[in-house]
Amino acid sequence: xxxxxxxxxxxxxxxxxxxxxxxxxxxxxxxxxxxxxxxxxxxxxxxxxxxxxxxxxxxxxxxxxxxxxxxxxxxxxxxxxxxxxxxxxxxxxxxxxxxxxxxxxxxxxxxxxxxxxxxxxxxxxxxxxxxxxxxxxxxxxxxxxxxxxxxxxxxxxxxxxxxxxxxxxxxxxxxxxxxxxxxxxxxxxxxxxxxxxxxxxxxx
Numbered sequence: 001x002x003x004x005x006x007x008x009x010x011x012x013x014x015x016x017x018x019x020x021x022x023x024x025x026x027x028x029x030x031x032x033x034x035x036x037x038x039x040x041x042x043x044x045x046x047x048x049x050x051x052x053x054x055x056x057x058x059x060x061x062x063x064x065x066x067x068x069x070x071x072x073x074x075x076x077x078x079x080x081x082x083x084x085x086x087x088x089x090x091x092x093x094x095x096x097x098x099x100x101x102x103x104x105x106x107x108x109x110x111x112x113x114x115x116x117x118x119x120x121x122x123x124x125x126x127x128x129x130x131x132x133x134x135x136x137x138x139x140x141x142x143x144x145x146x147x148x149x150x151x152x153x154x155x156x157x158x159x160x161x162x163x164x165x166x167x168x169x170x171x172x173x174x175x176x177x178x179x180x181x182x183x184x185x186x187x188x189x190x191x192x193x194x195x196x197x198x199x200x201x202x203x204x
Contacts, residue, residue: 013041014049021053022060024108026140033144043145050137054102058112058129065116072113079110086114094120098128102136 013032020028029050036043065072073080086107090097098120101111115125 014045017046017049018053021050021137022057025050025054025102029137029140030144030147033141033146034148035144036141037145037148043141046141047137050141051133054133054136055130058102058133059126061109061112062116062122062125062129065113066122067116069113069117079113082107082110083114086111087118090115090118090120095124095128098125099132102132 013035017028017032029046032041032046032050033043035041036046073083089107089111097111098115101115102108104111112125112129
């Protein structure tokens with residue numbers, strides 16, 4: 001099993017990580033950090049690959065918004081639903097939103113698209129995106145790496161329990177995602193209740 005995993009990661013690991021971080025990201029990056037601790041990947045290579053994928057992804061979404069923004073609003077209802085809220089965030093916080101967009105649950109892809117639809121300078125976005133992607137890549141890859149480091153303090157032979165530690169790490173990442181999902185739903189509940197009451201009054 002370990003030999004197969006090692007061969008697979010040597011051949012495809014960095015490519016998979018690049019695509020993963022281009023599209024989304026933290027879960028795969030944390031796991032890649034742990035696999036780097038185990039020696040399947042190089043931690044420097046993980047950070048550079050994640051930096052490249054995250055940077056390229058947000059640049060793509062930014063220019064997608066700049067070139068096809070109105071069409072995206074018509075075709076994708078999710079973007080249209082979040083457009084006003086995202087625009088308010090951009091108007092209120094401006095440059096800060098461009099830097100932290102990849103850390104915002106539910107808005108990571110949408111914020112760069114909508115930033116591209118505004119007059120936000122492309123050169124400023126490029127530098128903010130580069131700095132943000134670097135910090136993001138370092139933080140989450142090292143989170144996985146130091147998870148393995150911490151486990152080695154309690155388990156003498158980490159490789160013996162590798163599959164169990166991967167399952168624990170995946171469970172922790174899932175719990176983190178679930179927390180964000182529930183938190184986001186709870187924050188939207190008052191708005192849904194107001195909308196429901198408005199509809200009831202229309203039919204009464």
